[in-house]
Each structure stands twice: as C-alpha cells, then as structure tokens.
Amino acid sequence: xxxxxxxxxxxxxxxxxxxxxxxxxxxxxxxxxxxxxxxxxxxxxxxxxxxxxxxxxxxxxxxxxxxxxxxxxxxxxxxxxxxxxxxxxxxxxxxxxxxxxxxxxxxxxxxxxxxxxxxxxxxxxxxxxxxxxxxxxxxxxxxxx
Numbered sequence: 001x002x003x004x005x006x007x008x009x010x011x012x013x014x015x016x017x018x019x020x021x022x023x024x025x026x027x028x029x030x031x032x033x034x035x036x037x038x039x040x041x042x043x044x045x046x047x048x049x050x051x052x053x054x055x056x057x058x059x060x061x062x063x064x065x066x067x068x069x070x071x072x073x074x075x076x077x078x079x080x081x082x083x084x085x086x087x088x089x090x091x092x093x094x095x096x097x098x099x100x101x102x103x104x105x106x107x108x109x110x111x112x113x114x115x116x117x118x119x120x121x122x123x124x125x126x127x128x129x130x131x132x133x134x135x136x137x138x139x140x141x142x143x144x145x
Contacts (some may be wrong), residue, residue, distance in 0.1 A: 003085045004090065006133050007045065011071050011080040015057035018077075019044055022055060035059065036112045040066040043112050054112075056080055081119070081129035089116050089134035100124065108134065124134040 013019040015033075022044075023029045031044040046053045058068040071080055077136035087093045089108045097103065102121040112115030122129050 001087050002132075003014055005051050006083040006085040008082055009043075009056050009080045009131070010078060010143050011075075012055050012057050012071060012077050013128050014043055015044060015055055018055050019055070019104045022053065024047055026053065030049070030078060031055075032113075037132040038110050039068075041068055045113070077091075081131050081132040083117075083125055083133050086132050089118060089132050092132055096120065108132075 001076040010018075019031060019033075023031070023046075026046045026048065028046050031046045033042065033044040034043050040059050042057050042058040042059055044055045046055075054069055058072075059095060068080070092105060094106070102124040104121050108118045109111040110114040111131075116136075117131055117132045117133045120132070
C-alpha cells in the first residue's frame with residue numbers, strides 16, 4: 001500500500017552550493033547527508049512535515065555515466081523524482097507490474113536511509129520518475145504483526 005509522499009528529489013550539480021540555498025530557503029542548516037553507493041550519489045534530506053526535499057548530486061569520482069549526471073546533462077538541474085513510501089515494496093512492484101507499469105530494475109535494491117527502493121520507468125508514468133521506498137522498519141513491523 002502506498003502510504004505517503006516520502007520526498008521530492010532535486011538533481012543538483014553542486015551539493016555544497018545547493019545546500020546553502022536550500023538551508024536558507026527551508027530554515028534548516030543541518031540536513032541529513034549520506035552517500036548512496038548503489039546510485040553513485042550523495043544526498044541531503046530536508047524534513048518538511050511528514051515529507052522531505054532530497055538534494056541529489058552525482059559523486060564526483062563516478063560522475064561520468066551516472067544517472068544524475070545524465071539527467072542534468074539532458075534536462076538541467078531540477079526535480080528528478082517523486083518518492084512514494086510503501087509498506088511492502090515487492091508486493092507493490094508486483095501489483096503495479098500487473099497493471100502495466102514498468103520498472104527500471106527487476107528487484108528492489110538498497111537506497112538512502114536504509115530503505116529498499118525501486119524506480120518506475122518514466123515511460124509508464126507520463127514522463128515522471130517515481131521511486132517506491134520501503135523504510136527498513138516496515139519489514140520488521142510486518143514480521144512483528
């Protein structure tokens with residue numbers, strides 16, 4: 001089940017400069033920043049109510065050929081994807097695939113903040129990249145029930 005919009009991700013060229021801008025805009029000087037190895041990116045999260053804004057920068061050592069670098073080269077900096085939090089990512093992937101939606105991978109993989117994630121192909125979602133994200137505590141909650 002889709003629970004909420006977890007975050008809106010913005011692709012940026014320079015995370016340092018973008019953090020200065022968004023820190024002023026959102027009145028938050030301490031975003032949570034981490035490297036997401038599988039996506040060759042560094043991300044910073046700014047909580048806003050139940051959701052957040054995520055700034056995403058390609059890691060400089062692997063910038064060539066990364067999805068973020070490719071996105072910025074084609075479209076420039078800006079909204080990259082919308083992330084929807086789900087209870088059970090595999091169940092949601094199965095449900096959505098049966099409805100004709102396509103994914104960029106065949107299985108969920110490790111994302112930021114310990115979440116399992118999968119991306120829906122923009123060709124099947126009116127040109128919008130949508131990420132499904134299952135927080136690490138969702139699986140535990142299902143097992144505990």
